[in-house]
Amino acid sequence: QKEVEQDPGPLSVPEGAIVSLNCTYSNSAFQYFMWYRQYSRKGPELLMYTYSSGNKEDGRFTAQVDKSSKYISLFIRDSQPSDSATYLCAMRPGGSTLGRLYFGRGTQLTVWP
Amino acid sequence: DAGITQSPRHKVTETGTPVTLRCHQTENHRYMYWYRQDPGHGLRLIHYSYGVKDTDKGEVSDGYSVSRSKTEDFLLTLESATSSQTSVYFCAISEPGTSGPPHRDTQYFGPGTRLTVL
Numbered sequence: 001q002k003e004v005e006q007d008p009g010p011l012s013v014p015e016g017a018i019v020s021l022n023c024t025y026s027n028s029a030f031q032y033f034m035w036y037r038q039y040s041r042k043g044p045e046l047l048m049y050t051y052s053s054g055n056k057e058d059g060r061f062t063a064q065v066d067k068s069s070k071y072i073s074l075f076i077r078d079s080q081p082s083d084s085a086t087y088l089c090a091m092r093p094g095g096s097t098l099g100r101l102y103f104g105r106g107t108q109l110t111v112w113p
Numbered sequence: 114d115a116g117i118t119q120s121p122r123h124k125v126t127e128t129g130t131p132v133t134l135r136c137h138q139t140e141n142h143r144y145m146y147w148y149r150q151d152p153g154h155g156l157r158l159i160h161y162s163y164g165v166k167d168t169d170k171g172e173v174s175d176g177y178s179v180s181r182s183k184t185e186d187f188l189l190t191l192e193s194a195t196s197s198q199t200s201v202y203f204c205a206i207s208e209p210g211t212s213g214p215p216h217r218d219t220q221y222f223g224p225g226t227r228l229t230v231l
Contacts, residue, residue: 006155034219043117043203043222044156088155100171101220105155 003027006089006104015113019076023089023104026070030102031094033065035074038086038106047087048074079111116140117223119204125229132191134226136204145187146205146220147171147179149198156203162187194230202226 006023013019021035032051036044048063050056050072056063062075072091076083089104116139126132136145147159148171158171160179168179176198178190191198205220 008153036222041225043224046219046221049219090156100158100161101156103156105153 004089004091004102004104006107008105008107010108010110012110012112013079015079015081015111017079017111019079019083019109019111021074021076021087021089021107021109023072023091024070025072025091025102027093027102028067028070029093030091032092033063033072034090034101035061035063036088036090038088040085044088081111081113084110117204117206117221119202119223119226121226122224123227125231126194127231128195129193132194132228132230134189134202134228136187136189136223138185138187138204138206140206140208140221141184142206142208143184144207144209144220145181146207147177147187147189148203148205148222149173149200150203150225151200159189159202194228196230198228199230200228202228 004023004025035048037047038044048061050063050065053065053067060077064073086106086108088106090101092101118137120135144163146161148156149159150156157173159173159177160168160171162168162181165181165184180188203225204223207220
């Protein structure tokens with residue numbers, strides 16, 4: 001079993017829809033949680049960063065972490081065609097800031113006009 | 114791409130040949146990383162560096178070596194390329210921080226190198 005599980009999709013929604021992307025994990029030591037967005041043939045770019053449990057909102061994006069369930073989510077409101085990309089969840093344990101990020105496989109999202 | 118360049122951006126080579134990929138950063142970040150990205154596996158860490166001449170193995174380091182002689186450059190070498198090393202390779206950088214904005218210890222990625230081993 002991979003330490004981070006993410007449904008690869010693909011997910012296809014109409015413009016304006018609310019999108020929900022999710023990851024589950026098995027390592028209770030994970031403390032820092034990130035969402036990266038990756039456009040085709042580009043490097044991943046950091047979208048959201050959260051520490052421990054709770055919600056964080058940034059414009060149309062909301063990240064949620066539920067450590068009791070080992071479950072994280074990214075919500076995209078009023079989705080736009082420009083949101084079409086692959087979304088990768090990533091996480092790491094607390095303590096040292098050095099070392100490996102644990103990634104999900106990514107969910108491919110298409111928002112059609 | 115946070116002041117990170119990778120070269121070459123594309124390479125086709127033959128099995129058994131040595132290959133070196135270069136990552137160059139202008140951010141003066143201490144930590145640098147090499148990942149590979151493959152369908153069905155996501156991003157996997159190959160090697161990382163925590164300073165000049167200080168490197169360590171990641172989860173898929175077999176067949177790869179790295180060197181870091183300057184803060185700004187991190188080289189990934191495939192000593193004898195195999196078809197299983199066909200992949201997209203990403204370099205990432207981060208700056209450690211125990212206080213201040215959380216983004217200080219977040220990894221930022223370069224544009225990637227697409228390597229094909231025939």
